[in-house]
Amino acid sequence: MMTSHVIQLRVGSTSSEIISPEEEKFFKWFSSCLGGAPENRISVQTQRTIPITNEEIHVDGGRNAYIFIQKALDQIDNLTSDDMLIIDVEVRKISQLRMHLLIHVLSGVEAKLRTLDSTVPSKVVFILDNLIPETDQAYRYVQNLMNICNVVVIDKNGECNDSSFSFQTDFIKKRILSKNHSRHSVARKMVRHLGHFRKMRGDEPRCVRHFYDGKYCEKEIADYLYVELVDQINNSSALCYESKLSPWLVNSILSLKSRLDCKIIDLSQEEIDDSVDRYILILDFIDSGQTLVDRLENVIKDPERIISIVATDENPNSNGKRFIDRQGKHRLEIEYLVKAEIEMLPKDSCYLCDLGIPFDQLESLSLTGPMRSIDFWQMAAEAGLVNEENPPDYRDKIETCIGTYGILTKNGGFIATRIAQIFAKLNLYMDVSLICPDNEKASSVFSMYLELLLSKDVICVPRTVIDRFSKGSKELEQDDYSAEWYAKLATPSVKRCVVIDDLSVTGSTIVGICSLLNKLDKKIEAIIPLVDVTEKPYNIATNIISLYEWHGEAAYE
16 A cells, blocks of 8 residues: 655645545645556545745745745654655745745755655655756756655646656646536636626616626646546637626636647637637626527538536526527537626616716726625615524524525625625735634635635634623633634744625624634734624724714614
């Protein structure tokens, strides 16, 4: 039995997490490819992830990585010469892997391995964003390791420094799937903005309440298309799009150039030539479908597949497929990832125009202030009024209240982008952890959107702990120290926190979380309730920014 020991560093993260079962399966397959043993003869041993904050990179030069990697290696028991060591350096979108950090990682591994003598593992594998050029200073440290053991370096596209290993396509595909990138990942990060927008429908302009923006899910779109298409295309195939469409789709398509063995054609710049046997058409949005029908009217051959990222569809049981009839030709089949829900306002009667509300331009859309009442109450009306579930034990249950779970289920992405702009205004770009209550449906949905769209670590604190601290407790209980939430929150790299709550009625939830953070010596950078109906001040010296405030007796009825 061969054991593969996995150490994962997450650059740009603040809290430590458990490696998922899906990732463990990936590492088992990967170890089998490199080691030659069947997967059923491989054991994968993982540890909690090691966060490397941006502060540690920029201020401390990444020196802590040397210490972190050595401590992680010290935790490995019974390392043998038959084993494999995998160092996976994962970089978040808001960060970058600087050379000096990589040097500290490499030198930390080298220093530890030189103390092992006969128990040096058979292979040491580094998974990085990019291969290390031989001209790079870090390459010298790779050479030092090569004098001790067999070293394999592989990048995010499956390119390897050792030509004896060839699994590029499978590596990318399985790596993507281990991160749970699917059409659902695209749907969760596709933001449906609420506002007053102008849209052309056919030849006439119409007012609409919603606008779909995929700039937060460019990577997920590219990953989905790769997994979906990589086995179906070759160098006589083409992936077609139009650059005049949404910039986020263009970015996703262009990122596939280095990964897919096919032509990528911008139809707004060139036509499909005779060298293309078959082509796949990628669209950003399909509504009536008339533009698509007109576009295909004079082409020599129809696309083999049509994939639209977003589409309207009146069929409730369509399961991601929509059909458009054409006169004298076979109907078009459209595959789509996100089903659009758009309110198209009457042609000659727009209540937003009647109220004098100007048109929103997505490029200059300001989301840093409180929500407009008309926007908030439209979301609330769609969600409906509900009986409160799981109220804190220090107050009575509210029989009829705003359905924040329903609001967040449909509009979580939109609300998260507002918080992202608040962060930008407060200069909270990096190394900020989000703290919110756990075991509540609305908070769970809220934390998911915040983690996905803001690329921040979200730590959910149990209601029982919050209630204790809101009542004046200053001490943790014994069971708290072994809980997952505490392991994340107590990580030394979690220093700066923002408190998030979906509905603040008395303010006690926020007070309880802040009291806990003070106990753990964490800095509270801001407090952001989605809906704030408290009438008393929080008496907490920090930024308090409510997305919507609603005070008075009517708030509780």
